[in-house]
Amino acid sequence: MSKNTPKAIRGTQDIFGADAESFAFVVETFERVRKLYRFRRVEMPVFEKTEVFSRAIGETTDVVSKEMYSFEDRGGDSLTLRPEFTAGIARAYLTNGWQQHAPLKVATHGPLFRYERPQKGRYRQFHQIDAEIIGAAEPQADVELLAMADQLLRELGIEGVTLNLNTLGDVASREAWRAGLIEYFSKVRGDLSEDSQERLEKNPLRILDSKDPRDKAFLADAPKIDEFLSDEALAFFENVTSGLDAAGVKWTRAESLVRGLDYYRHTAFEFIPDEGSAAADALGAQSTVLGGGRYDGLIESLGGSVTPAVGWAAGIERLAMLVGEKEAAPLHASIVPIGENGAKVAASLASFLRMHDLSVDVAFRGNMKKRMTRANDAGAFFALILGDDEIASRKVAVKNLRTGDQSLCSFDDVAVVLSEAVEGEEMARVARKFRGSGGFAGKERHPFSNY
RNA sequence: GCGAUCGUAGCUCAGUUGGUUAGAGCGCCGGUUUGUGGUACCGGAGGUCGGGGGUUCGAGACCCCUCGAUCGCCCCA
Numbered sequence: 173m174s175k176n177t178p179k180a181i182r183g184t185q186d187i188f189g190a191d192a193e194s195f196a197f198v199v200e201t202f203e204r205v206r207k208l209y210r211f212r213r214v215e216m217p218v219f220e221k222t223e224v225f226s227r228a229i230g231e232t233t234d235v236v237s238k239e240m241y242s243f244e245d246r247g248g249d250s251l252t253l254r255p256e257f258t259a260g261i262a263r264a265y266l267t268n269g270w271q272q273h274a275p276l277k278v279a280t281h282g283p284l285f286r287y288e289r290p291q292k293g294r295y296r297q298f299h300q301i302d303a304e305i306i307g308a309a310e311p312q313a314d315v316e317l318l319a320m321a322d323q324l325l326r327e328l329g330i331e332g333v334t335l336n337l338n339t340l341g342d343v344a345s346r347e348a349w350r351a352g353l354i355e356y357f358s359k360v361r362g363d364l365s366e367d368s369q370e371r372l373e374k375n376p377l378r379i380l381d382s383k384d385p386r387d388k389a390f391l392a393d394a395p396k397i398d399e400f401l402s403d404e405a406l407a408f409f410e411n412v413t414s415g416l417d418a419a420g421v422k423w424t425r426a427e428s429l430v431r432g433l434d435y436y437r438h439t440a441f442e443f444i445p446d447e448g449s450a451a452a453d454a455l456g457a458q459s460t461v462l463g464g465g466r467y468d469g470l471i472e473s474l475g476g477s478v479t480p481a482v483g484w485a486a487g488i489e490r491l492a493m494l495v496g497e498k499e500a501a502p503l504h505a506s507i508v509p510i511g512e513n514g515a516k517v518a519a520s521l522a523s524f525l526r527m528h529d530l531s532v533d534v535a536f537r538g539n540m541k542k543r544m545t546r547a548n549d550a551g552a553f554f555a556l557i558l559g560d561d562e563i564a565s566r567k568v569a570v571k572n573l574r575t576g577d578q579s580l581c582s583f584d585d586v587a588v589v590l591s592e593a594v595e596g597e598e599m600a601r602v603a604r605k606f607r608g609s610g611g612f613a614g615k616e617r618h619p620f621s622n623y
Numbered sequence: 624g625c626g627a628u629c630g631u632a633g634c635u636c637a638g639u640u641g642g643u644u645a646g647a648g649c650g651c652c653g654g655u656u657u658g659u660g661g662u663a664c665c666g667g668a669g670g671u672c673g674g675g676g677g678u679u680c681g682a683g684a685c686c687c688c689u690c691g692a693u694c695g696c697c698c699c700a
Contacts, residue, residue, distance in 0.1 A: 179691075203638070225699060225700080234698050239624080256700045284700090289624085291694060383696085432699060459693060485700085510658060540658050548660040573660065 183288070184295025185489075193500050194301075194492035199281055201299045201327050209320045211279035211303055216260045219285060222250040227473050228259035229433060241285040241296075253285035257302040257466065258483055259474070265306050266476045274307025274479075277316075281488065286359050293458035293490050301491075304483035306471070311408050312467060314482050315415030316441045321462055321484055322421045325443060330494045332449030333461055336426035337413070337441045340465075341397060341405040346437070348375060352395040360390055380428035396427050408438055422620045435469035439482060454493045461494065462486035502601065504530040504594045506547030510540055510559035519584070521568065528587040530594060548573055553597045554590065 180186065187195055202303045206213075241253040254260050257280060270276055281301040290296060303320060305313040318335065326331060340346045351377045361369060365384035379387060380394065401409070416423050423441075431440050442463040445451035452459065464484025471479035495532065505525065509518035515536065522532045533550055535543035547555040557569035568586055571578040574597070582588050 182691080229700055235700055241699070258700075286700080289696095290692090291696095292697090343670085378698090405658080414693085458699095460699090463699095508659080538652095541656075541660075544658095544660040546660085555660075557659070561658085569659090571659075576660090579657085 176445040181296070183290040183293055185297070190497050192494065193498040195488055197493045197495055197498040198328060198488050199301070199561050202279070202281060202324060204328060205320060205324045206279040206303065208323075209277070209316065211277040211320070214261065214264070214278045214280045216254070216257065216264065216280055216282070220263065220283075222252040223407060224263045224318055224474070225252050225255060225259050227491070228262065228435070228470055233433070235432075240487075241287050246305055252297060255284055255286045257284070257295065257300065257485060258304065258470065261302075261304055262306070262471050262474055262481070263474070264480075266471065266474060271307065271479075275310075275313060277304075278306070279303045282306050285420045291458070292456035293487065293493065295489065296340055299488040300485045301488060302483065302485040304481060306483075308469075309480035311411035311439075312415060314412045315419060315421075317482055318412075318416060318423075318441065319421050319462070321443065321486075322463075322593070324486075325462070325498070328491060328495050330461070330491070332446045332451045333443050333494075334446055335416075335421065335423040335441060336429050336444050337416075337423045337439070338426050338429040339397060339401070339409040340431065340436055340440055341401045341406065341410075342408075342437055343469075345401045345405045347396065349397045352400060353377065353449050356394055357390065364390070375432060377430040378432060378589075380430055383428065389430065390497050390620050394428075394623055398427070405438065418619060419495075427499050431465055433465045435473060435481055437468040438466040440465035441484070443486075450492050453489060458487075458490065461490055464606040501531065503550050503552040505532050505554040505556050505590060506543075506550055506552035507532060507534045507556045508547060509534065509536070510539065510545040510557070513563055514558045515561050521556065521558065521583075525587060525590065528591060530587070534586040544581050553594060556586075 192354070202461070203213075204230075222240070222242050225240060231237075235255070240255050242250055245251050261278060261280070264270065265276065279302065281299065283299050284296050285297050288294060288296060294377050303316055303317060306353075322335065327403060341349065354372065355373055357364065357368070357376060357379055363371065363386060364372070364379070365382065365386045365459045366385065368382050368387045371382070380391060382388065383392075383557050413423070427440075429440055429442060442460045444459055445461065451461070455461070462484055463486070464482070466479045468478070468480040471477075471481060505519045507516045507522055518534050518536075520536050525532045533547075533552065535546045537543070537546070544555060552573055555571040555573055557571060559569075565580075566583045567580045569578055570581045570585065570586070570589070570593075572593075
């Protein structure tokens, strides 16, 4: 690399090859599943006025003061590259009058930006998939959202990940719990880690997921949210859990799972790799695969009327790390033209075959041997050889690169002949793969069969 | 913001207590074969050893600074 070549920005990634295939597989699977649940696609701006995020998240938090990509535009307004989807969607909900569609189910995906030190599974520009239900206070909304998340992870083939579920209760429950935690931890203040002594002032709930062994000693006996839940909050949580059971979504109660920000109410959840699983190893310190919760307080903070909402987001890169290697779509045919005339006819043949839904590459570099090599390396099912002899007789030489068989095929028949042959190759390929995976055996019985 | 580890060819990495002209595998290009891939053999291109300064007769190696990467801490929307 020349020393005057500009470098990429810290924390950005150039995704290519196998990683890019995995990334695309995650997005395509998300798009497919989200349609099954009838979440409507939205496209959002990647930047907003800074206040959209600072008001939603809280002016004084570290998140807003240190970890956003903010800048002034030429008019002097402070703008911020979106660090999350939720605040922007909430803003759009209010500015576009989407209340008329409530309860509104929307989904989106794309790049997000956070000014943080990069590490495994954390980048400054990263990508998330996101799903929200806005304007629904019913626990069924939480259930539906979680069922979609669960199905998505299954369809991605991700194993060893469990839904960790908690409730933070309503405002009164949450505040009472917070007070209880402050009282409890204040008594042992001197024995807590320095970080947790600070958390005691700023965000006492966060002490519960401290990694410091000095803190862990006190966690087991810390007050639980359940002691503070109002009857309504308890009933809400029970509706969520029974709904999950009915939908066949496995979950585990995580009493110390909390959220850092104040607008969260009721349901909070994270899909987390089981300890010792391959997924846990793959993700390092960034263990949450998909997370979210109910944020009934957020839309109010942007000047809207009280609007209940629930949502989740998941990092595409993290999911991609867990889905394994994905094959690129197969190449049906590589055209190997010989000579100037061959090049011209090849362009025509390629266009013709692509219109018949066949994937086609033209090997235009090097001598014929080189072109055959490239056809082979690209994984093409067939090489289509097109020289003066073939063109003169309006035929193309079709070589099966698996078997080595070669025969001539007329221009008139080539699209049909290839389509049929490709179908056979695809089926053989899928069959090979399916045999290797053990098929659908082992899928668990769905709870619906018990009704 | 803090800490640890690491920067040698396009990629993955060797490189002895500091010693002559910095190596290998893969990849790339060409040839054995000018109309036939996978294998084999032969040849070739490609490096200011991240950058700057210092120690030394001599630095890829040692020291300082700097930039970058990785992993972790803080934070986590």
